[in-house]
Amino acid sequence: MKVTAPQMGLLNVLLEDLLKRLDVEFIQAPPSNEKPLEIGSRLGPELVCLPLKITLGNLIEGIERGADTIVTAGGFGPCRFGYYGQIQRLIMERAGYKFNTITIEPPTRGISKFIAGFKELSPGKSTLKLYS
Numbered sequence: 001m002k003v004t005a006p007q008m009g010l011l012n013v014l015l016e017d018l019l020k021r022l023d024v025e026f027i028q029a030p031p032s033n034e035k036p037l038e039i040g041s042r043l044g045p046e047l048v049c050l051p052l053k054i055t056l057g058n059l060i061e062g063i064e065r066g067a068d069t070i071v072t073a074g075g076f077g078p079c080r081f082g083y084y085g086q087i088q089r090l091i092m093e094r095a096g097y098k099f100n101t102i103t104i105e106p107p108t109r110g111i112s113k114f115i116a117g118f119k120e121l122s123p124g125k126s127t128l129k130l131y132s
Helices: 011-021 034-043 050-064 081-094 111-121 127-131
Strands: 002-004 069-073 100-104
Touching: 002 050, 034 050, 050 069, 050 081, 069 081, 069 111, 081 100, 100 111
Parallel strands: 002 069, 069 100
Antiparallel strands: none
């Protein structure tokens, strides 16, 4: 499994460390600039927000670098962030990209849902490795 995630502040630093602990390869998407914005704007709906377009472009660049799995965060709140993963998956599938998606739900939705995402990332391995 080769995993990528969108560029979102320091999230990739944390994710790279967690994946290393689980012996999963992480493919860093290039830094956000005009290129992911152009990709996301070309493939995404016209009226979606700018962050969705940029992170969509990040994911596509990660897949083009060799990732076969994308990791996104789920959730809920005042913006549409919790739906990014679902929307981006549909857009990318319609564009012909082949990949797996793993959504990490926030612990506030239940610790078992939160841990389930990490179990998908490392089938057969103990999530206790996250704490070592």
